[in-house]
Amino acid sequence: MSTKDFVTYVKSNNLVDVLQDYPIAKDFLANFRLDAISKALPLPQALEEVEEETLDEFGLDKHGMLQKFYMFMENFAQREETSTTVSSLTILGGLNKLKKRESIELTIVSGEVVSVVGPTGSGKSRLLNDIECLAQRDTPTGRQILINGEALDEIQRFEMGGKLVAQLSQNMNFVMDLTVREFLEKHANGRLAKNADEIVEKCFLCANELAGEKFPIDTKVTQLSGGQSRALMIADTANMSNSPIILIDEIENAGIDRRQAVELLAKSEKIILISTHDPLLALMADKRIVIKNGGIDRVIETSDTERKSLAAIEKIDNTLQMFRNRLRTGEIITEDLLR
Amino acid sequence: MKLVTVAGPPSSGKTSVILKLIEGMDMDKGSIGVVKFDCLTSFDKLSYQEAGIPVHIGFSGKICPDHYYVSNIEDAVQWGIQSGFDLLITESAGLCNRCSPYINGILSVCVIDNLSGINTPRKIGPMMRFADIVVITKGDIVSQAEREVFAFNVKQVNTAAKVIFVNGITGQGIFLLATFLKLARDIRTLKDLKLRFTTPAAVCSYCTGETRIGEAYQMGMLKKLEFDGK
Structure with a gap:
């Protein structure tokens, strides 16, 4: 109307x-x-x-x-919000902190997972900032970001700005004093979703699948454990957020199935960037961007050899997980469990 | 000189946003000045001085902060012009939820934070409803969903506003804000321009120093709360 x-x-x-x-x-x-x-x-x-x-x-x-x-x-009063269709994101290199050129042109397509690795303070957040504000060679790094292969004019940039990128980080908490159901309903209403009930239910089931320990829908969001909170945030982002790009700053080790979480997000046809030090997460990605001296040093494609070691790393991870579960249920830890 | 007014509740991050903004504006040192309007005390002078930013602070004291603001804003502008600034930013504290220091034709920014509660945008008055740009801070510590619901609630009461998320610590998001600020228009004076919203109606006996309670002491502009059964 x-x-x-x-x-x-x-x-x-x-x-x-x-x-x-x-x-x-x-x-x-x-x-x-x-x-x-x-x-x-x-x-x-x-x-x-x-x-x-x-x-x-x-x-x-x-x-x-x-x-x-x-x-x-x-x-x-419009029907559901229309989201911008983003099928690819291209990063064109700029300069690092030493004013050296980054010889990079990296295109990430939707459904693809790319990890970002590098020491603390190396410039990971500068990269994520550039993506968020759709830099057009006008930020300190001089990088340019293309959407669907094209540069953006000012108007498009500001129309997209803020809606393009969803963020998930370790520091995030729930501050609303609501139950899980109320929380999801609020978000669904804010998105002007037509089939709110259905989406709420889907998000809830999905969050419980990811969480190590299950929780009922009438739990207060502020009472969820770290892992449960993360699971709910991820399920919510995958199912409800319209933003086509997701920036993740680590997913903690405990209380959540990280692999499944990343797969879920990738399945929702989003572009995913994970900043992480965790080999399991980094190797699950298709590519990884290595950051050094404030710039992109290189991009490594996860090779088959690396993928093979993923299985071994997963085994170590599972062993640790098993120890954790034993601790939690009051059992005794012995060395022969490692065999 | 360009003029931008920044307002927001106490501790929402106004000073941090302005400091990051000045960094992000990419203008000559000393070409941006700040006037801070506060009520009783302020600790922001140091933050600005440390960053080498010319700053002037004014305290409203016993005067209504909004009346104080309006009666001093033109002088602030003249100070800015005489100091040779290209941009003057005024920062004013929360005031009373009812008021706003915005002037027609002058770019206005309201800063609120994600931690202030999900319904807060719907409760803040003209300070948010009449702003051109609403900056939301502290988004790095709440969930994506809460950020989205918060922004939605802002849009509900100020449909026309540009909503920008800014991290006052890392400066994330400041680039967008800086770009909007460059669009602020040049002024030489504010004379004859108008506030976007009236300041509170006075004068009642309490404005003039009355402290005693009771009907006998109440005079002038009054509004009485109606209780059931009265």
């Missing part, structure tokens, strides 16, 4: 029906302290009964409030 259609629609329908058709309109009324307004009338008439002083406190009159409502509806 265009703004004009909304004007006609709002004028000719009682508020109770508008709320039925567009539940999000309730938020608008709450935002302007109009919750108690008469719902049996269309909004323009209902506003007649509101004291001017109340509207004035928001710097609005009746006309202004109506305009605000039309604008709100036009923005939020």
Whole structure:
């Protein structure tokens, strides 16, 4: 619907029906302290009964409030958000901290996993920053980022900015005081998802599959363990976030199936960059970017030989996992368990 | 000279964002100045001085912070022009949720943080509703979903605003903000420009120093809360 259609629609329908058709309109009324307004009338008439002083406190009159409502509806009453289709991301090299050229042109396609390795402070976050702001040779690194093989003009850049990249990091916590269900519902509503219930259920099942220890849907998100929180964040990002690119800063070792987590994200046709020191995660990636002196030193493709060692590393990892589980269940650890 | 007004609740990260921003603007040292409007005390002077940024601080004290702001902003602009700045940034503290220091035609930025609670954007008044750009800080320590819901709530009350996530510690996101700031228009004076929103209605007896409680002492502009059964 265009703004004009909304004007006609709002004028000719009682508020109770508008709320039925567009539940999000309730938020608008709450935002302007109009919750108690008469719902049996269309909004323009209902506003007649509101004291001017109340509207004035928001710097609005009746006309202004109506305009605000039309604008709100036009923005939020749409069906699901449309996301930008990003099928590839290309990094064109710039300069490192020593002003040496990076001779790099790396294209990552959706569904591909690339790890980023390098010592702390080597410039990993500079790379991730460049990707997030879609650098066009105008950041300190001089790199350029292409989307679907093309450079972006200012307008596209700012339209995409902020929506393109979802981030997951070890430092992240939940701060909302909500249950898992409420939390997922809030996110689904924020995305204006049509089939909210279905997505919530899917996210929840998926999170439980990833988590080492299962949790019920009415757990408070703030009470989840580190692994469970991470599992929920990953399931949520994979199923609900519209952002086509995901930047991950490590996935902790305990309480979550890392391999499955990365596979899940890759399956959702996203471009994934993982900054990690963990050989298991790094070798699971198709390629890895090595960062040195603030620049991309080289890109290594994970070879078959490396992949073979992945199995051995996994075995070590599983052994450690087994020890952890034994500890947790109160069993005794002995050396012969290693055999 | 360009003028940009930055406002936001206490401890939302205004100073950190401005410091990173000045770094990211890629302008000559000393060509950007800051005026900080605060209420009682401020510890930001040091942060700016350490970064070599010319700064002037004003305390509203017993005067309503918004009235104080409006009555001093033109002087601040003249100070900036005389100091030869290319850009002047004013920073003002949270004030009272009801007000905003924004002026028509002057680029305005509101800084709020992700930790302040999911419904906070819906509760903050004109300071957020009338801003051109809303900067959200501390996004690095909450989940992606919470960031998205938070931004959604900002959009609900300020549909037209540009929403930018900025990490005040690493400076992530500052590039976008700096690009918008370059679009701020040049001014020579604010004379005859208008605030985007009125400052609080006064004067009542409490404005003029009354401290006693009771109807007998209440005079001037008053608003009474209605309780049930009254």
